[in-house]
Amino acid sequence: MGRNKSDLILAGTYLLDHARIICRAAGLENHVSRTDSVERCGPLGGIVTAFKTLDADRIVFLSCDMPFVSPAIIDALQKCAMASNRSMFLRHESKVGFPFLIRRADLPRVCAQIDRREYSLQSLAAVLNSDAVVLPTSSQWQLFNINTPAEMRGAVQIYREHQKELEKRVPVLAVQNLVIRRDKTFILKNLSWRINSGEHWVILGANGSGKTSLLSALTGYLMPTSGSIELLGEIYGESDWRELRKKVGLVSSSIRQMMAEPETALETIISGKNAMIDLWGTPSRADVRRAREILNQIECAHLSDRPWSVLSQGERQRILIGRSLMADPKVLILDEPCAGLDPVARETFLNFLEQLGRSPSAPALILVTHHVEEITPAFQNALILLQGELLVAGPVKNALTSATLSEAFDSKVKLTLRNSGYRLTVTGRRDRVL
Numbered sequence: 001m002g003r004n005k006s007d008l009i010l011a012g013t014y015l016l017d018h019a020r021i022i023c024r025a026a027g028l029e030n031h032v033s034r035t036d037s038v039e040r041c042g043p044l045g046g047i048v049t050a051f052k053t054l055d056a057d058r059i060v061f062l063s064c065d066m067p068f069v070s071p072a073i074i075d076a077l078q079k080c081a082m083a084s085n086r087s088m089f090l091r092h093e094s095k096v097g098f099p100f101l102i103r104r105a106d107l108p109r110v111c112a113q114i115d116r117r118e119y120s121l122q123s124l125a126a127v128l129n130s131d132a133v134v135l136p137t138s139s140q141w142q143l144f145n146i147n148t149p150a151e152m153r154g155a156v157q158i159y160r161e162h163q164k165e166l167e168k169r170v171p172v173l174a175v176q177n178l179v180i181r182r183d184k185t186f187i188l189k190n191l192s193w194r195i196n197s198g199e200h201w202v203i204l205g206a207n208g209s210g211k212t213s214l215l216s217a218l219t220g221y222l223m224p225t226s227g228s229i230e231l232l233g234e235i236y237g238e239s240d241w242r243e244l245r246k247k248v249g250l251v252s253s254s255i256r257q258m259m260a261e262p263e264t265a266l267e268t269i270i271s272g273k274n275a276m277i278d279l280w281g282t283p284s285r286a287d288v289r290r291a292r293e294i295l296n297q298i299e300c301a302h303l304s305d306r307p308w309s310v311l312s313q314g315e316r317q318r319i320l321i322g323r324s325l326m327a328d329p330k331v332l333i334l335d336e337p338c339a340g341l342d343p344v345a346r347e348t349f350l351n352f353l354e355q356l357g358r359s360p361s362a363p364a365l366i367l368v369t370h371h372v373e374e375i376t377p378a379f380q381n382a383l384i385l386l387q388g389e390l391l392v393a394g395p396v397k398n399a400l401t402s403a404t405l406s407e408a409f410d411s412k413v414k415l416t417l418r419n420s421g422y423r424l425t426v427t428g429r430r431d432r433v434l
Contacts, residue, residue: 005146006034006064011159012243012328013234015146018067021233025169026071028060042119047102047110056104063098065146068158071169073142076133077101084131089121091132092143096125168197170233172330172364173218178227180213180388187213188388191227195331195381200357200365202375202396205385206409211368214385215252215335218366220245232330246274249324249363252335256316261309265300265319266291268308272323287326294322299352314345318352325363332363338374346374354378372400372415372422384408 006016013021016032023030031054038045043061050059058081060074073090081088081101089096100121102110106128113124125132135143141162146152159166173195180188188210195201205211216222217229220236229236234244249272258277259268269291271279283291295301298318303311311319317337324332334353338346356362357378367379375382375396382399384391386408392399402415405424412427 006032008146008152009243010067010146010152010155011163012247013232014240015064015067017234017239019062019064020235021170022062022067022069022071022074024230024233026060026074028074038114041114043098043121044110044114044119044124048107048114051102051104051107058101058103060099060101063145066098066143067146067155068142068144068162068166069099070139070142073133073135074099080131080133087125087128087130089125089130089132090143091134092140096121096130096132097143098145102128164197167232167330171196171230172199172232174228174230175218176228176230178214178217178229179225180210180217180222181225186388188217188224191388191390193383193390193393195364195366197364199381200362200367200379201381201383202367202369202379203383203385204369204372204405204408205391208387209385209408210388211385213388215250215333215368218331218333219248219250246327247330249321249327249329249332250335251317251320251324251333251337253339255320259308259316261307263308264305265303265308265311265315265322266295266305268319269294269322269326272326274327291322291326294325297325298322298356312345313340314349317341317349321356329363331366333366333368335368336370337367338369338371350374350376372405372424375400375422 006014008015010018020030031050033046033049033053038048041048046061050061058078060077062069077088077090077099078101081103087100087102087106089100090098109127110124113119113127141158144151144155144158146155171194173193175191175193178188178191179186191214203211203214213222217224231244231247236244260277263271263279266288267279270283270287271277273287292301292304295304298321300315300318300322303315303319308316321332321334337353338349341349353367354376357365357376365379367374369375380396381394382396383393384399384404391408392404400415400422402413405415406413414425414427416423416425
């Protein structure tokens with residue numbers, strides 16, 4: 001295709017990163033080989049290079065031009081190889097190909113094939129007396145590989161058709177042993193958290209519990225001391241941040257204060273495509289059309305030409321959500337979105353947020369708030385922080401209790417659930433009488 005295929009982008013992700021996602025979903029370490037120690041020998045050169053580089057008895061080989069391979073295929077290769085004690089290939093339409101698994105014990109025969117200048121996988125499979133895994137017809141789309149521009153267009157179509165299945169392979173967001181320390185003070189300590197496809201979460205915690213630092217790390221504005229953050233299998237610090245940050249939308253008071261006063265609601269939404277403050281240049285017709293679709297989605301079409309300076313607080317919050325949606329994010333963080341809203345505006349906004357959360361096309365929502373009254377039914381999971389550590393994370397019905405919230409806020413509180421939602425009553429602090 002005229003350039004290294006690993007650098008091509010499918011659905012906002014490099015093909016090489018798709019391969020890494022497959023490995024992590026299958027529970028495998030991944031190692032990238034761009035040059036072979038034995039040149040011009042096709043995949044056999046890659047096999048020799050891998051065994052020279054890695055201390056492993058068995059190695060699974062993937063090709064970055066096959067972005068749809070499922071973890072189940074990798075698992076089948078490994079199980080069959082263990083059962084038969086043979087190298088294992090995937091068979092498709094009478095031929096073997098990627099992905100495949102080679103035993104170190106078979107390396108001498110791989111080298112012998114190279115000496116004979118027989119470089120095809122078909123010949124190698126025969127010489128190794130290997131076994132093969134055959135996929136059912138319904139799963140053979142997972143073996144689609146990209147060699148031409150036309151096949152890249154085909155891959156885009158396949159991705160759209162199977163997007164939900166592909167995204168379920170890895171968590172939307174995975175935080176592992178996250179530590180943020182400044183001098184000798186721990187702001188966050190060993191925080192691990194996972195958001196799966198279709199989940200919406202609320203984050204609660206007292207002032208100073210680490211909520212702001214966690215959000216700053218998730219949006220890439222604060223570098224953790226240690227630990228890792230993955231978004232759809234892409235690791236912060238290893239993937240292209242210019243593309244990755246577009247997948248995390250943020251609605252906060254800091255963003256709201258930076259918007260240009262004369263900018264119209266339509267322009268504000270368009271600016272979200274590239275995370276731009278104060279839109280400049282002439283937007284494309286496609287961007288204008290998409291922005292108008294979003295205005296309809298957030299029920300703000302009538303505000304299209306209205307300047308930011310005259311929008312109400314509730315209208316601004318909706319427009320900022322629309323601005324985030326312009327980049328098609330996978331995660332949308334709402335940092336105290338009801339701050340500054342009057343009671344009627346708050347209820348109107350929460351009803352809108354509930355509708356957004358119930359939409360099948362909605363990104364994973366993360367609501368950060370101090371007020372349990374703002375937790376709508378769409379938010380089925382809660383994470384509660386206490387002095388920089390995870391106090392509890394899980395389903396709302398288990399995480400939100402009077403005892404848990406009393407510990408989180410260092411005060412005796414009573415949580416009640418009514419038809420209209422949650423209500424929190426403060427009954428007294430532990431260290432003094434109110």
